[in-house]
Amino acid sequence: MKEQQTTQETPNKNIWQKIGNTASLIVDKFEVWILIISTSGLAVLLIANVISRNVYRSIHFAEEVSNLFIILITFIGTSYATRKARHIRMGAILELLPNKVEKILVLVMTAISAIVMFILAYIALRYVITLKARNTLTASLRAPYWLFVIAAPVGLGMSGFQFVRTFIKNIVEKEVWLSPEQKDEYEDEKTMLDSAIASINLDEIELKESK
Template structure:
């Protein structure tokens, strides 16, 4: 791997100019969403277990809150996975191609995936708007149902942006990148 490949905790982009600012902003939003979601879910679950077994009373909204947090974590997680090159790859054909063809394939894959993610964002936004128009409330929390699903278009948008930035990175750099942070290739396993 290259020294340009970074670990999973980086939030500063190595893209130039405005693209770097956008990439860094998305990384920080992902980090906050994932950290807050996981911590809140853990605290809610622990508090509910303590309440149920020690105080003989569950937290009445615990299940709904965890459902909201699962949606948040899932859709922030797809963006995080795209940022760190952890998405599914079918590389049997890709790996056999010469470098220029791999670069072209990676740009095509990133652009097509970005288009699909932005399309899913569009449709998810329409769904959230429809839910908002219906005015339904979650039974326990008494908040609008659409608040639960607002994270879906946000996650699709951030994922689409990650793939678009990956396409730009592959068009502007000499190496082939799986994401804005991860070079294409495999780590050598020296342990036997």
């Protein structure tokens, strides 16, 4: 009976893992491409505006489109930083604490952060709804202004969702997870160091030393 239960539980876990991995991959592609397009677009637009200003006159919509790119980078980047554990935190203090205390603090911080992000997302969403109801337009392009700021509730909501994922991950797993995809403060550095050490040919070094 126990073997049957374990065999039934493992496929269910695999299904949920596949769903989670697929969702994480989709979110990753969405965030990365938004950040790439926004950063590249902002750089190109600013350079073009400087050239245009010196040759003839400034591009009339450059400021508005630049603001759009900055909003996208800020709020979509917030979600990306949360998912990759690149947000500001007291990592040095956490590393000095025992594992149980560190896990409790991470759970508390992720829970509070998720609540704050969802509250901010709700406030931002109400602001977007107000702008849409008032039919507020931008000065140069005469475009609906709510389209320029809709990235705020989306990014904040996605960031809150990532904190929820981190909270659940720390409950399910024994290790301390700083984000859904980042287990250790210096995990990337350790991986890079291990790969660098693995690439060193110790036999050649020993031969050179013997010579």
